[in-house]
Amino acid sequence: MRILSLVAHPRESSFCHAISGRVRNALSDAGHDVVHHDLYSEGFDPCLKAEEAYTIGDTFEAALSRGEDPVVRQHRSDIAAADGLLIVHPNWWGKPPAILSGWMDRVLVPGVAYRLSTADGLPEGLLAIRTALVLNTSDTPAQREEEQLGDPLESIWGRCVLPYCGVKAYRRHVFRPVVGSSDEQRGDWLAEAEAIGAMVFQSDR
Template sequence: MNIMLVLAHPNKNSFNHAIALRIREGLEAQGHIVSFHDLYEETFDPVLYGDERDLLDPLVRQHRAELAATEGLVIIHPNWWGQPPAMLKGWIDKIICEGVAYRFNTGDDGSGIPEGLLHIRSALVVNTSNTPEVRELSAFKDPLDTIWRSCVLAYCGVQEIRRKVFRVVAGSTNAQREKWLWEAERLALYIFR
């Protein structure tokens, strides 16, 4: 299976990086073809210009083509203020766009329900958080789940959407992190079997 893996964390020593590498290694060991994108390492430009600069950017063209052709998607990022990092939000705006991920029927001015264009069978979103689950759910209602499940992926036709949150990362032990890495890899291998 062709799988696109997108990582959005600026610190190469982050737990997000460790998760991404473990999932990538596990999927490749199972024979999957993984297109790995560390948005910060690639210096992806998250600013949506709305003009020719977006269309001429070779990285934007590459990511759009890969997304259109991929069968599986993995997105890994921290929970920052109940949102993805700005880098990833810019990636969504530029890559998961009309004509690539969805379209409107002829005559629809954009106010109707779009048709999803993605051929992604399954998507996995992995988040890290320093907010305990009880507080997250009672105070914030898990906005990342709404963003990924309802506002982005289902909108583009993705049927199976899984999300895993590892928390509380701050103060976690090496043993706990190793257990989480194992869980992340096992989950990815299960989803993309």
């Protein structure tokens, strides 16, 4: 598979980076073609530009040409060419980091990720991605996340963004609590992340 990988954490020493690296290396060793973007290290600009703020219609070629940012054009091309998606990010305030939210604003646009015939119509998902895997880190206990907060990240990825863009299958897994975890625990989590990645993407080949 051609897998687009994204990691969104400002510290390269973060556990998010460790997870991403472990899974990517295993996927590459398994023969997958992994295209990786570290949004912070690349300095991705998350601010949507006026000329990019449109919702109805557009062809893929027109979507690539909107704006003058070659980085955004590359990201749009990369996700359009992918049939697998790996995203690793922390749970911050029940949402992805701002840089990843801005990536969604600027990359998952009409003509690339979806198409609307009218502003209030149902979307036609355009992505060829068959399988997406989202791995999160968090310090919120699972019971509180679900019972008190409603697991907003699940709503964002599993019910809003990925289905809207036509992604066929999706899995999300959370490693928690990261703060105070031992080296042994983190080692077990890394092995678990690698196993999940192998299972999710192997089953789709």
